[in-house]
Amino acid sequence: MSIKQLIFIFSLFVYSNTSGQVKADFKPKFKESNNTTHNIKKEQKYVFGYLEVLENRQALNSKTIEIPIYIFKSRSENPKKDPIIYTVGGPGSTTMPTAQYMNYYKYLDDRDFILVEQRGNFYAKPHLDCPEWSQAIYESNLPNFDSAKYDDLLTKAAKACKERLNQKGIDLDSYNTKEIAADINDLVNVLGIQQYNLLTISYSTKIAQVLMRDFPEKIRSVVMDSPLPLEVNYDEESVQNLLESVETLLTDCENDETCNSAYPNIKNRFFDYLKEKTLNPLAVKIENQGSGEMETFYLKGKDIITVFTSASTGSVPDIPYEINKLLNNDLILVKEQLTNLFQEPNEGAGIGMRLSVWCAEENPFNSSEKIERETNKYAEVRGLSPAVFDDKVCEIWGVQKAKKIENQAVQSQIPVLFINGEYDNETPVKWADSMKANFTNSFHLIFKGWKHTPTTNWSNQCAMQAANDFFNNPSIKPNPECFIKIGKPVFKTE
Template sequence: MKSHLYLMALISVLISCKSTQKTATEFVPTFSVSKKTTHKIPEGKDYTFGYLEVLENRNNPNGNRIKLPIYIFKSRSKNPKPDPILYTVGGPGYTSMRASKYMEYYKYLDDRDFILFEQRGTQYAKPSLDCPEWAKAVYQSNFPNFDPTKTDSLFQKAAKACNEQLRKKGIDLNYYTTNQIAADINDLVNVLEIEKYNLLTMSYSTKIGQVLIRDYPDKIRSVVMDSPLPLEVNYDEESVKNLLETITKLLSDCENDEKCNSSFPNIKNRFFKYLEEKTINPLQVEIKNPKNGKIETFYLKGEDLISVFSSAYTGDVPNIPFEIDRLLNNDLTSVKEQLSYLFQEPGKGVGIGMRLSVWCAEENPFNSLELIKEETNKYPELKGLSPAVYDNEICEIWSVNKESEIENKAVKSDIPVLLISGEYDELTPIKWAESMTNNLVNSYHLIFKGWKHGPTTNWSNQCAMELANKFFNNPNEKPNADCFEKIVSPEFKTE
């Protein structure tokens, strides 16, 4: 059964667009209902699905039009609150549409309608900026017989090929940026004639939230930023430092825990020395290729072996010291399991083009190349690991316009904001959210002990989602719940 939410507004917009006499230079964004959805939605859900049509380049009314899929899920409440929640995910380059299959688990629908918004250039948007060439390069570079001296040229060729095939389709890569996505959301809110709404963002999309607060604040009632990434932070300059600081925190907590320290004494120093040693003399690991049965030999450095932490999720946190100890004792069971995934066929590179456009327009231009070079060789445990998501040469090939300086400046606002952090999140560390509270004067910061990135999507414990929903219901006070009081430092596995 489809929801009638906003339908009168939609019908009036569509009728007015058809009936109004327009010149060739006018364009009005529209929302069109579609029976064909991106995913099969479970029975019993009340929703509307359709596409927002906007200009690729808002300065060219006669140019390309793009279509963004939108779900509007009706609240489970008989008397829903009037201000819906709009949710868009991180990346950049991830799809928001996958969440449509799991709406029964979203607490927000108990009180409000819930809108899923797909960012331009991502998987189900039209067009989607996919880069199969990049996915193939990742696949090739991970094989043990690949010559690492050819890594740069491999990815440069992939970026060039992807860039060329997207531009041949008539896509202007300059307009797939955070600023444009925020404008798309503002267009949707206006098309649906929403008077006030709440914004739910996570990781990269918290940047979208900050731009909306700055440029289109009037209709925003409140904002939740899960694992926030401040506009003013230069991610590429410090990602390696953040990784080391966060694992240092976790292993220090193990050493301060009597049981953990007794089982794994001095684990922090032993692990860092191990990473340093393997960076000089790589760990040799043999694994059977599941495709042909051939034994393949991998040589792993510190930057590879730290994945015992960096690839872990919140549910894995209690096991991390145990897994590190296994590695230190040459038990390679987990390492071989991770390596086995490298033999899977390359994907389609979904959303990679959008990710490159965002990064090369609004992150790379503000980087200090000297600092990145220094950071790459600064830490003996991870020597050679660049903190940059994309090398400068890749962005030169991608060749998009630099965003204005304001996109690298902190946003100031008195709109109510809830900042949510995981204690062991190396991607968007606690310190970033703490710094944002200085400029978001009506904000609150919750830190989830023992958790990693994206607390509101921790399905084994929905406490962060519960607190986010409490905040949407009362954004003028810091939310609290019994579940939050019960979250304490992890009990580390020792045997």
């Protein structure tokens, strides 16, 4: 069983493509539609429609695909003329649900805000869903699953998904970061936008970097929240980044008199606990609500570490408290997480998109030796592979390897604001630090005690405020009062 795999599961949509042969003089189009993806508040002014582009820009006989777009109108009577274009992370995540919450977005106080779905994702046409993959992950997480069959289960799932998508005529090689960037550039030209700003988070910061490299002319400023550098090989160091983040948080607890008094030496005790359970797995019995029978899970360090990885910024203050409970054999939180594994699998939204991006742009540049070393290097989580997808899965998916330039650093003088959460294990602070030399007109804000994608922290919208301040004046490092007030988390001790 590997709880880690759960992070890569999403939801459902059905593919429909009305395209046929495309002429050599094809031009992208934006077609308005009244059939929105979500219900929008009546007082919010907007336009919804689909951007029609070529699936394969290199083929004259390419089909067209449709990408849903929201253009939300600014609340200002005199909005600035440079809108913000926003797309989320993943790869494989949908941007469209954001449309329901525009009243919370500060950006609309000053300018229009445009939501772009990435090709291949949930509401795009086609949608590269992989229910076969979700079913395989579900089966692999059940307590009676034979872990020796894990690799075979996933390779069969990848093969089945690929065959089904191929039968629909989908060109899997056309779903990648470079093409998404070209889609956004097409949208800018179709809408007649003269200058715009980019707001990107996590994976989509790679899209921003490609746009700055390939189509820089109209980009006024860029916010990269939780940036993922093109030149970083994510898989080679994700386990190291995870353990460093845990160590940073628990060191902060030990340096806090109240937290250390409540949980003395918690860092060493937790790491020793993970090592011991890797050798002697923790047996946890819970009721399978479907069958009514008691099931036993055997958890190693790589599974127990989810007490950290599943936490959001809002729950950061509780992490030492929950770890201490675990060390005292209070398994309530663990049992809650395990109960979720019995829920029926979803339809694997965006998994095909994720496979195409990762197997073209990340997997080919990985060192197999480094991956193997990382998998077995750390006694606390030995057996936890840092690779998002195994080599065999990517061999089955069979997309073309990206050109070397897609794994090389981008240089630009366009104003950039890097935003990080201090405890982010997915895109650590050190990555943005390394990017600053190549982005010579950049600033960096680190939110103490926060985790991944600070601009989406709804309990504290300070990162969103900072981003909006930057869009209003990209020549100055934003320093909102709310940011100054943020200190180390007040850890729970009761």
